[in-house]
Amino acid sequence: GAGVSQSPRYKVAKRGQDVALRCDPISGHVSLFWYQQALGQGPEFLTYFQNEAQLDKSGLPSDRFFAERPEGSVSTLKIQRTQQEDSAVYLCASSFARREQFFGPGTRLTVL
Amino acid sequence: GENVEQHPSTLSVQEGDSAVIKCTYSDSASNYFPWYKQELGKRPQLIIDIRSNVGEKKDQRIAVTLNKTAKHFSLHITETQPEDSAVYFCAASTPEDMRFGAGTRLTVKP
Numbered sequence: 001g002a003g004v005s006q007s008p009r010y011k012v013a014k015r016g017q018d019v020a021l022r023c024d025p026i027s028g029h030v031s032l033f034w035y036q037q038a039l040g041q042g043p044e045f046l047t048y049f050q051n052e053a054q055l056d057k058s059g060l061p062s063d064r065f066f067a068e069r070p071e072g073s074v075s076t077l078k079i080q081r082t083q084q085e086d087s088a089v090y091l092c093a094s095s096f097a098r099r100e101q102f103f104g105p106g107t108r109l110t111v112l
Numbered sequence: 113g114e115n116v117e118q119h120p121s122t123l124s125v126q127e128g129d130s131a132v133i134k135c136t137y138s139d140s141a142s143n144y145f146p147w148y149k150q151e152l153g154k155r156p157q158l159i160i161d162i163r164s165n166v167g168e169k170k171d172q173r174i175a176v177t178l179n180k181t182a183k184h185f186s187l188h189i190t191e192t193q194p195e196d197s198a199v200y201f202c203a204a205s206t207p208e209d210m211r212f213g214a215g216t217r218l219t220v221k222p
Contacts, residue, residue: 033210042118042201042212043156056209058113091155099144101210103155 004104012110013082021077021107025094032075035091082111114139116204118213133216135202136184144205145185151198192220
């Protein structure tokens with residue numbers, strides 16, 4: 001079956017631009033997670049959804065970061081006024097029962 | 113919140129030798145401990161996991177041990193092969209969230 005998909009796979013933005021990253025979780029998975037992975041580091045938790053409810057957004061680094069999952073399926077991570085330190089791979093993961101998380105391929109964001 | 117420490121950050125072994133990666137966690141509420149393997153440019157893939165009611169779990173050449181009292185868990189890979197070369201991440205999960213270690217870059221030399 002289809003796994004978690006993310007788009008775009010690569011995004012280059014000029015500093016100050018807004019970007020939107022999309023995640024399509026595995027069908028039926030109620031839990032969805034966003035992580036930020038800097039080069040050579042482990043995934044850092046950003047935010048967590050259960051269906052359409054955003055239950056934890058404690059990892060979002062600033063108010064420039066915003067995530068939504070309006071219908072409890074597809075999720076979008078938006079970064080406003082991007083800065084160079086936002087450059088990273090953004091990983092999305094989904095799970096059925098908040099246990100095994102299945103990761104998407106990630107979106108590599110480069111801010112120039 | 114949960115804090116996960118992982119050691120070593122890099123590990124180089126000869127093909128056929130064993131590799132051990134260790135993690136510690138801080139939140140006693142953590143009850144699920146997965147290990148992920150990430151190859152360069154690819155997504156993390158779950159290789160094994162253990163729940164808090166079990167002390168050890170084995171799957172072919174891979175085993176994980178958990179010591180809840182000491183709050184540490186370890187990944188053991190036996191008879192390493194070059195294709196085991198990757199970055200390995202441990203994680204600790206409470207009912208509310210999951211936190212990852214910083215990763216161990218394993219290199220298996222033929």
